[in-house]
Amino acid sequence: MMPYPENPLLLVDDEEPWLHSFALTLRQRGGINHVVKCSDSREVMPLLKRQAVDTVVVDLTMPHISGEELLKQIVHEYPNVPVIVITGMNQLDVAVGCMKAGAFDFFIKTAERERLVAGVKRAIEFNSLKHENQRLRSKMLVASPRHAAFAPIVTDDPSMFKMFDYLEAVAPSCHPVLICGESGTGKELIARAVHQLSRPQQPLVAVNVAGLDDEMFADTLFGHVAGAFTGAKSKRVGMVEQAGFGTLFLDEIGDLSLLSQIKLLRLLQEQEFLPVGSDKIRHSQARIVCATNVDLEEKIRNGRFRADLYYRLSTHQVSVPPLRRRPADLPMLLNYFVDEAADDLDRPRPAVKKELVDLLRSYSFPGNVRELQAMVYDVLSQYRSGALPLDAFREKISDTPSFVSVESFQEMPFPEQLPSLQDMAQLLVAEAMRRAQGNQRTAAALLGISQQALSKRLKKMTSS
Template sequence: MKHNLYPQFKILLVDDEIAFLRSMSLTLEIQGFNHLITCSDPSQIPSLMETEDIGLVLLDLTMPKVSGQKVLAWLKEEYPNVCVIIISGVNQVNTAVECVKQGAFDYFVKTSDQNQILDGLKRAIRTQELTLENQALRAQILSNELEKPDAFANIITSDQTMWSAFRYIESIAKTRQPVLISGESGVGKELIANVIHDLSRCPGPLVSVNVAGVDDNVFADTLFGHARGAFTGADKTRLGLVEKAAGGTLFLDEIGDLSLASQVKLLRLLQEGEYYPVGSDKPKRMEARIVVATHQQLSQLQAEGKFRKDLFFRLKTHMVTIPPLRERLADLPLLIDHFMTLACKEMNKPSLTVPKSLSVNLSQYSFPGNARELKALIYDAVSQSTTDELNCAPFEPLFNREKAVDLSENTLLFPPHSPLPTLSNMADLLVEEAMKRANSNQSLAARMLGISQPALSKRLKNMKENHGKNEKDT
């Protein structure tokens, strides 16, 4: 039973020699390319192209009824987005050049080194996947809606940057290319990995492992497994996580902590698509999609020589960056309510009222632990609540009191000999500071200032008009 069909589109093999079709199909399936259709009669190509999801055609050049060049010309006219690779029994340079001019992706002779043909096939598949991803991404951007919003139900946000990331994730979820998820600790990178796996529709499982601190030998054994007798104590064969994740997703967390020696093994796995269990000389094909995550800046690690440049470029084929909580403060009220509901349910408590000032006060805090830290705080607060209102005592140490102005100690707000600003100027400065602290979110800034959102919006409009007028006067 096949775990998963690859690539996502079908590969059509066209050749009048039945024996060659069988041989080529077997070769491709051994290499993991199992989404195949064969055709020995070129007259059937139009109906196959119309009814099947074909993205790549391997086309014989010399056929008795219709020449491969005529089929190529028809394909490029009717299906210009489909890649065509010519495989000929004769090495003719002029013909090869003419086919490429007609739009063929590549040209190979049947007697060529098999690895050359496979490499050309991989390049064509990659090109086609990028084309499909770009089309999907363009469609997502234009629609500004999610196709499967339920997949993101566990990620609580109203932030537009996050929703843009969601649309991007939808467009890349079904490919087999690796995905790099970056973001600070606690932003929810594992949640994103789960979403990518769910949207991929892969029948296999999601297998997760944190590679931080894993040495080279343990890394190889963990990912690739080992053969019986590979080392002392290896009394039976052990399957690695790559094999356990077959047909699904292998999620490697904290990839930035991987040793250089282990990075070489991971790079080879991604490049070759095969691996050797420890103590075995028989390679196995990788049938899992790789998703990695890190809280570190891989570009900086690469510049410092701590992360391989070639692996970095291989991993960043698809990149998803999750912003920290302090950059999406509008999510604070949503997350507070969400975590409070979860905590009350787990602790068998009735739902609690959240003070309106809580999200405003918490917006002054940087949240180095992001949503994970907020969740822990909310759970602690719920556990300490003895009335119908959320106990805010656990949050008190976070509120930034150092910047509060202590008028009782006659703090000087301005240099003693400088002119005082007008009350109007002071109001403008206060509004600017509130907008800065609220990361330009008007609703949150209005709550900080103790005014309504429409009043703040009007104030901002007047400030903008006055600023424009002053520039014009000068």
Template sequence: MPRGGPRREADREVATGEAQAERVGAKRTSPRYPVLLVDDEESWLRSFQSALRASGINNVVALSDSRQVLEMLGKRQFCAVAVDLMMPHVAGEELIPRILAEHPELPVLVISGLSEIKAAVNCIRLGAFDFIVKTESRNTLIAGIKHAIEIFELRRENSTLRQRLFQEELDSPELFADILTVDKTMRTVFHYVEAIAETAWPVLVTGESGSGKELIARAIHRVSRRQGKFVAVNMAGLDDNMVADTLFGHTRGAFTGAAQARAGLVETARDGTLFLDEIGDLSPQSQKKLLRLLQEEEYAPLGSDVSRKSTARIVAATHQDLTALQEAGTFRRDLYFRLRGHMVALPPLRERPGDLPLLIEHFVDEAAGEGGRSLRADVAGIAALLGGYAFPGNVRELRHLVLDAARLAEGATLGPEAFRAVLRFDPTVRLDAATPADGAVPADLLGFGPRLPNLKQARELLIEEALRRAGGNQSVAARLIGVTRQAVSKYRQSRQDGDASQDS
């Protein structure tokens, strides 16, 4: 056995893997646009460059002659500039207004060897983003650079979003080809995705089950043009150990049965996108581990104390109401705000009625291809039949309905009658608002017999009727009667508990 035992050997494996990963990751520059460091002390420039590289910022240009700054900024795009306060030729205080006059979008940091309050105040008045003292810890200097990069990305993103609000066409419509839609809200989502895709910030995708969250996540990856892979994992049903092993991997000997080291999905998605589906199902312990990954951009495989840098962009998705989960104390607020660097909310299918014919035709073609036969569809008739249905399963449910109906259809024509044979719901159920805008309750909305129910009975009858009309789907039932899904779920649970106690 090598000296130091299994743990020392395991750490050696991780260190070796980290070195290899650094060589692979060296091809990717982070951030997208470089940081410009200006200081006449070349030894300090080299030292600070190394510190930034170790923190994950490897796209840095160093300049020791302050006279070349404006020429350098005119040749290429930068995301931040850090200038020394006291330099020969052109001092930092002189550079600030010159840089901002030509490049107002650039955050300019001033770095000084001395803590001079008067100079710091003057630099801020001139427009400097921050004033940092060289003698402070490297972590403070690095944090200042990272903050400047974030501000640049936010400014650029806001500018891009403003432009896209008045832009009809997408820059890369082919990258959204997997998502069939003519809906205006979905087109707005596509424009937003194009605006945010190139940033490294996490994205939180929300929407009901079957609404296309993974398709949007894949589109975000394609539009970002990141060099790494798109890696997807469903977090539902994973316990704490499985989450850690799945995301971070393990070293040899980390636990019983770990005969070989295994890379986790964070490593597999290096320089790419890691899609975490059903993020609302994570346990509190797993949420804490994910929070550290997002905050520090680093992780450690099971069985090792050696951290690795993460270069995977995180896209998370959920069909749950994370705000309600926070109020219930089951989802961390700090994790929520880390995940929602950007937010994409997908509309349900019932709010995209114009997409029904397009999707029906596509799924009919898919069914014909699977069955190896020619199949014509009465798309207008089918869409008319399904047009008022709530579709709690959204696009996924529609696909299954079309495939089921196609299998039962006789001959080469698929019409509404084939769908009536497979419908497990009332297609006339709508989610239209029952109460007019003036708040008046229609006279025919409720019908009472000779006996009036009490409030508890009326509540139970209302929920039961909503569940019946929604085919048992609690989310749809809740929307039908204007309550939260948790309220319907609590009612169902109380009924089940009551039935169980009667049986016993």
């Protein structure tokens, strides 16, 4: 028989006969066969640290630690675990107080057993639905159907959906696609989606061209024939030929040397290339998809990128927004990476408090989605029990140099009469302290100043 629920139901009562009796009732009348019994309230919190549970049923009146105090502790440390409070006394004010404190439900022990069993099953089903909803929100793009190519991209952002619509529209085209965006925004995932939309049955070949000199670039992309240079004892098939009728993805295209840019331009214009050491022209039907995290137009103005190559590459162009412009995606990505890391590290899935989401929203994430993923994995690798610790994330945020883009301030409204610099400084300090929930180290990181400098400002503000 399969255990139900998957994680055990925890029954807490100092009356052991009632524990055994109710456990038997749950098995016989509710099919709930996965139950852990605890008769000492002092053992509850240590037990929860050792073992994940589905739901807790706790008696209100017990020696050592009361059910009311246990309720507060469990709700604080394990907010995703429903707690049902039971008591032998029918007191309305007590019931109301427990519900306000976060209890899932409240029952009188003398009530019919069917009602108690139904209440427990309702809590288990509610918890199951909540977890399923979290998983779906993490992995589903939108409620409306979208192409399966976008399934690996976790988002609920309208600008991302517009980009998906555009990519679906240009999918049949054979022209290049240029993907722009900061480091860590998921440009490679977009490139893979383009491939799945247009040529899913053909190969996808990815090359990071950053750091390739002209000779290495030619050899990597176009290959060479035997004897082309010293050490070339056999033929090498280049990445362009390996791509065949599929997709060739060139990452970090903005770092390509000018000589290599000329060779790439020939491939795009003529759809042909020469392997190193060969005089026999080869033809290519591969679609070119490129990605960059630099401003190519700026590089053109500085003479470091060819304008004609840029216009060829940017026939179809998209820009992946940074994480700081996708606030709705932060809780989805956080939950997705927590699930992913818990599975990979074989750890119980910790609770994610709303305060953690609020804290992360105050951070600019210069490394974008990749930085969030690395942050979650590192914190979870040191995780032991309870909710994800806020202090660990605060420490990581405060250790990272503050980064805010200039364009985020361009549309900031100002009153007709500008405030003084001193007033603005006080407003910024107050806002940073609010976002950091009073933590000076985090607030200092948000402001780009030292903690000592922030402390001095706060003392001046208090004295004035």
